[in-house]
Amino acid sequence: MNIAFIGLGNMGAPMAANLVAAGYNITGFDPAGVAMDGVAEANTALAAVAGAKVVITMLPNGDILRSVAQEIIPAMDTGALFLDCSTVDVESARQVAEHATSAGLLAVDAPVSGGIGGAAQGSLTFMAGGSARGFALAKPLFDVMGQKAVHCGDAGAGQAAKICNNMILGVTMAATCEAFALADKLGLDRQKMFDVVSTSSGYSWSMNAYCPAPGVGPTSPADNDYSPGFAAELMLKDLRLSQQAAEGADADTPMGQLATTLYTQFVEDEDGLGRDFSALLPRFENRGRG
Ligand code: NAD
Numbered sequence: 001m002n003i004a005f006i007g008l009g010n011m012g013a014p015m016a017a018n019l020v021a022a023g024y025n026i027t028g029f030d031p032a033g034v035a036m037d038g039v040a041e042a043n044t045a046l047a048a049v050a051g052a053k054v055v056i057t058m059l060p061n062g063d064i065l066r067s068v069a070q071e072i073i074p075a076m077d078t079g080a081l082f083l084d085c086s087t088v089d090v091e092s093a094r095q096v097a098e099h100a101t102s103a104g105l106l107a108v109d110a111p112v113s114g115g116i117g118g119a120a121q122g123s124l125t126f127m128a129g130g131s132a133r134g135f136a137l138a139k140p141l142f143d144v145m146g147q148k149a150v151h152c153g154d155a156g157a158g159q160a161a162k163i164c165n166n167m168i169l170g171v172t173m174a175a176t177c178e179a180f181a182l183a184d185k186l187g188l189d190r191q192k193m194f195d196v197v198s199t200s201s202g203y204s205w206s207m208n209a210y211c212p213a214p215g216v217g218p219t220s221p222a223d224n225d226y227s228p229g230f231a232a233e234l235m236l237k238d239l240r241l242s243q244q245a246a247e248g249a250d251a252d253t254p255m256g257q258l259a260t261t262l263y264t265q266f267v268e269d270e271d272g273l274g275r276d277f278s279a280l281l282p283r284f285e286n287r288g289r290g
Pocket of ligand 1: 007008009010012029030032061086112113115229
């Protein structure tokens with residue numbers, strides 16, 4: 001099967017490499033250049049999609065996705081699948097799906113969780129929105145690039161699931177970090193704090209699987225001087241998408257809003273840029289209430 005892969009950055013390149021290893025014919029396009037074994041390089045997105053049964057996009061944001069979609073949809077074969085794996089706003093995902101389906105294509109939005117490590121290991125989770133036919137066509141590809149794919153509903157449902165999940169993640173990481181800083185100030189040993197919370201009602205993925213305290217719990221970016229992992233600015237991107245969606249849907253999300261304000265400050269005014277999102281712990285550690 002011929003597949004076009006557009007956007008071969010930190011996530012796209014290892015995802016495409018796994019498809020090549022599984023025997024798919026991949027033609028790639030990225031304005032930054034494509035230097036990947038087994039991937040045929042196209043000079044434009046338009047050239048990449050010629051004859052492709054599936055076009056996968058893995059792009060930075062909704063504006064870029066919409067402009068790429070505008071360019072390639074008219075050139076795609078009828079019945080082909082437009083499979084967007086980027087994290088973008090729900091509105092862009094729905095617009096692109098509508099454009100694609102009205103042009104006789106199938107469309108699925110399928111953002112991922114699992115980061116660069118999951119992309120390299122083929123263990124991503126895909127959350128997908130679109131028709132059952134589109135999902136069925138994408139499923140064998142999800143199985144190569146990931147370990148789990150959930151069909152969440154119609155167009156945009158994948159993006160909706162992704163930003164709700166990541167809003168929870170931003171909020172629980174902030175809460176976990178501030179609780180560690182409070183525990184420090186109360187003279188509680190961090191290992192004891194972990195032993196109790198990780199097996200009590202305060203447990204979460206942030207505490208149990210990605211503990212923000214160095215030397216405590218499983219190995220995490222905290223053990224590597226908070227080098228990402230999942231960079232604070234990517235967390236901020238997803239939190240902003242959650243608040244944009246909440247505004248559009250008139251949903252009250254005060255905790256998500258607070259986490260967005262906190263990460264904005266951390267990334268834009270403090271030293272959060274380029275650090276893991278769990279580096280909120282040293283930030284809280286060094287502050288008082290004032
Ligand atoms: P990246 O910046 O490394 O890659 C994006 C690629 O898109 C770049 O190589 C860039 O050159 C290319 N690009 C830009 N404009 C383009 C265009 N017009 N046509 C074709 N290619 C173009 O970003 P990434 O980390 O690979 O993330 C990609 C998407 O995955 C984002 O939406 C991100 O939010 C999401 N995501 C990232 C992670 C992560 O841990 N990095 C985890 C989950 C989801």
